[in-house]
Amino acid sequence: MRTVAKQAGVSYQTVSRVINEASGVAPETRSRVLTAMRELGYRPSLAARSLARNRTEIVGLVLPSSVDLTFADAHLLQMVGGVDRGVSDNDYSTLLASPKESEPVLSAFRRLVRQRTVDGVLIEAGMGEEGVALLVDAGYPVTVIGHTSLDVPSVRPDDESGAYVAMQHLLALGHRRIALIGSENPGNLAVAARRSGCDRALADAGLALDMSLVERGEWTIASGRAATERLLDLPAPPTAVFAFNDSMAIGTLQVARERGIEVPRQLSVLGFDDTPSAALLTPALTSVRVFSAEQGERAARTLIGILRGMTPPSSPVILPSQLVVRSSTAPLTR
Amino acid sequence: MRTVAKQAGVSYQTVSRVINEASGVAPETRSRVLTAMRELGYRPSLAARSLARNRTEIVGLVLPSSVDLTFADAHLLQMVGGVDRGVSDNDYSTLLASPKESEPVLSAFRRLVRQRTVDGVLIEAGMGEEGVALLVDAGYPVTVIGHTSLDVPSVRPDDESGAYVAMQHLLALGHRRIALIGSENPGNLAVAARRSGCDRALADAGLALDMSLVERGEWTIASGRAATERLLDLPAPPTAVFAFNDSMAIGTLQVARERGIEVPRQLSVLGFDDTPSAALLTPALTSVRVFSAEQGERAARTLIGILRGMTPPSSPVILPSQLVVRSSTAPLTR
DNA sequence: TTCCCTCTCGTGAACGGTCACATGTGTGAT
DNA sequence: ATCACACATGTGACCGTTCACGAGAGGGAA
Known part of the structure; x- marks a missing residue:
């Protein structure tokens, strides 16, 4: 200079x-x-500037280390893309800060704090709340992508109304014996919201949830399969299955096919997330789209806004979700 | 301090x-x-250290801005995951540096050079070679992920032998009228390698490529569909289709189904990349796996090795690819 | 003319580390 | 006792910016 x-x-x-x-x-x-x-x-020199100004114009992005990079993580990729768009449009940069596979997730957050290389951090909700708390305690501005019970800025899809509309769809098709897969994971706020959307739709129709048709699920194809096996073995099996993500819905489709059960004629199947693969399945999966990229972008903008001195939104930013009807759902036939 | x-x-x-x-x-x-x-x-303070040492321990990662985040980009996500693993295992960090959608791709590279915030750069081959040259000219250590004609360190899958094995597979099943989709994109080195693998397999069997069965392709489902329509309209349509990526193979599957052509009984279909979705299709797609995550990780290690003073590999690092046989290919029936 | 204010520009001191070197100790060999 | 040498620690300068000042030039009003 x-x-x-x-x-x-x-x-x-x-x-x-x-x-x-x-x-x-x-x-x-x-x-x-x-x-x-x-x-x-x-x-x-960015380094010199950072030193003098005491900020780096870099935001950290913490997301689950995609150990088993199943197709379900397409949602993550879209999110990353959206984040990077939102970040770079504001002349910031994005630093990946996922935990190594060999270490506990918390240490990724600690490293972030220790290195002081970012001005603020975006955190995917799946990373857990201790990490968020840790960063907040260390004085970092933070924005969570997804549901959080903490009092920090967050951006998330409207799971409740997404599930509500999906459930309405099934009800309108005449289904009454509707199974839910994945709704029984306590502590998962996204699940709670989806579940409550379902309950509301049922209540609106003057119905109640049949708890014998509610299955846990671990978000994988395998667990979707297992749950479906149990459901189809029931004396009075469901006529529709609403899985709380697409992977588990895929498991349902697979088991149905193996058992010679025709989807959607004999069984309607509904997913959640609207992974890009959903449209490619046979039959194409009806699902609830959550706009991952938009979430990421919005979260990035929110965080950078905070970094620039704007007051953070006092309540979560909720982006609409949308039911995408394809060919895995059909009117009930008797 | x-x-x-x-x-x-x-x-x-x-x-x-x-x-x-x-x-x-x-x-x-x-x-x-x-x-x-x-x-x-x-x-x-990382900033102070960077200033004093004149390096940041951060590597840049440039990849195509995923504008149309189709499922095909699952390959990218896996790559990113691999890169981040390789990078953070070496106590470096990864900075995303994709071009904004509104700007020419080159400006992303310029920005990288201008800001001087990274020690080295990983570049996905799809970004083009001008950018790579620009960074090299600016004195940045660089590693390319994928094919490149430039004399820079690179890591890439073994497309040639992948295609060779795939073609052998089809030949062993008795197919002779084998169509190629996507092999006619001049300048794309990955395509050239795959094509040459095909040619070698044919030559080994004493056969030659039927040029009337060779179609261009734009790597999208739509272009796979279009190519397939043309092929099936031929007086003597192929008995097997080898698409140079999974998206186009999906297009083939779709058109075949629409025309009532049974895969694999009447038509064998083979893809390339082995996208996670491939296994979920109906029928499950036979494809050539390229191990994207490993490529990313290896590239990261290579680059950081260079940054640490090791001499760069003099020739491209080539990772094996692998044929994954599923149910979209079957013996020729007459 | 004088005063004051604005515009433009320059100076010294941080920011928080690292590097090269100088300086002090104890130890063993001669 | 002397010297040499390894080991442990301290000192000054520097990395390339920004920040808080201060200073000179020019212009308008009194």
């Missing part, structure tokens, strides 16, 4: 002013500095 | 030595410093 200053015949401070587009520099001087910068191929 | 030094009754330089685990500090002093650090909640 000093070199540029000399070449342009000004002081380094003036160069700094030009770089930061600060006012108070004569147009003629500015252009002289600019050409000097160009001639010397000068590039400012 | 000065504060810690005072508290521990030593000089700041000693503190620095402790932090960097340098030798030449008495065990007793070290522990005294460590407790002082703990008591004061001291965390070293």
Whole structure:
């Protein structure tokens, strides 16, 4: 910078002013500095700037280490894409900060705190709340992508109304024996919201949930299969299955096919998340779309807004979800 | 740091030595410093260190901005996961540096150069070679993930032998009228390698490629559909279709189904990449797996090795690919 | 003319580390 | 006792910015 200053015949401070587009520099001087910068191929050092300003213009992104990179994680990729868009549009950069597979998740957060290399952090809700708390305690601005019980800014899909609309869809098709897979995971707030959407739809129709048709699920194809096996073995099996994510719905489709049960004629199947694969299945899966990329982008904007001094939103930002009807659901036939 | 030094009754330089685990500090002093650090909640500033050392321990990762986040990009997600693993295992961090959608791809590279915030860059081959050249000219160590004609370190799958084995598979099943979709994209090195694998397999069997069965393809489902329509309209349609990625193979499956052509009984279909969705299709798609995560990880390790002063590999690192046989290919029936 | 204010620019001191070197200790060999 | 040498620690300068000032030039009003 000093070199540029000399070449342009000004002081380094003036160069700094030009770089930061600060006012108070004569147009003629500015252009002289600019050409000097160009001639010397000068590039400012982000490190020095970070040191002086005490901020890096980098935000961290913590998401589950995708050990088993199943297709379900397509949601994550979209989120990452959205985050990066929101971040780079604001002239920040995104630093990946997932835990190593060999370490406890919390240490990823600790590392982030220790290294002091980011100004704020975006956290996928699946990472758990201790980590979020840890960062907040360390004074980091934070935004959570997904549900959180903590009092921090967050962006999430409208799971409740997504599930509500999905359930209404099944009810409108005439289904009454509707199974739920994955609704019994206590402590998972997304699940709770979806479940409550289901309950509301049933209540609106003057019905109640048949608890014998409610199965746990671990979000994997395998657990979807297992749950479906149990459901279909019931004396009075369901006529529709609402799985709380697409992977488990895929498990349902597989088992149904193996048993020669035709979907959707004999069994309607509904998923959640609307993974890109959903449209490719046979039959194409009806699902609830959650707009992962938009969530990521919105979260990024929120966080950077906070970093820039705006007051954080006092309540979670809720993005609409949307039922995508395909060919895995059909009217009840008797 | 000065504060810690005072508290521990030593000089700041000693503190620095402790932090960097340098030798030449008495065990007793070290522990005294460590407790002082703990008591004061001291965390070293990465920015200051970067400034002094003139490196940041951060590597950039440039990949196509996933505008249309189709499922095909699952490959990208896996790559990112692998990269981050390789990077963080070496105590570096990964900075996302994809171009914004609104800007030309080159400007993402320029930004990277201008900001000087990374020590080296990983580049997905799809980003084009001008960007790579730009970074190299600017003095950045670089590693390409995928095929490149430039003389830079790179990591890529063995497309040639992958295609070779796949083609052998079809030939062994008795197929002779084998169509190729996507092999006619000049300049794409991955395509060239796959094509040459096909040619070799045919030559080994004393056969030659029937050019009337070779179709271009744009890597999308839609273009796979279009190519398949043309192929099936031929007076003597193929008995097997080898698409150069899974998306196009999906297009083939779709068209076949619409026309009532049974896969694999009447038509064998083979994909490339082995996207996670491949296993979920009906019928499950036979495909060539390329181990995206491993590529990313390996590239990361290579780059960081270079940053640490190792001599870069003189030729591309080639990771094996593997034919995954599922149910979309079957013996030829007459 | 004088005063004051604004615009433009320059100076010194941080920011929090690292590097190269100088300085002090104890130990063993001569 | 002397010297050399390894080991442990301290000192000054520097990395490349920004920040809080201060200072000079020019212009308008009194």
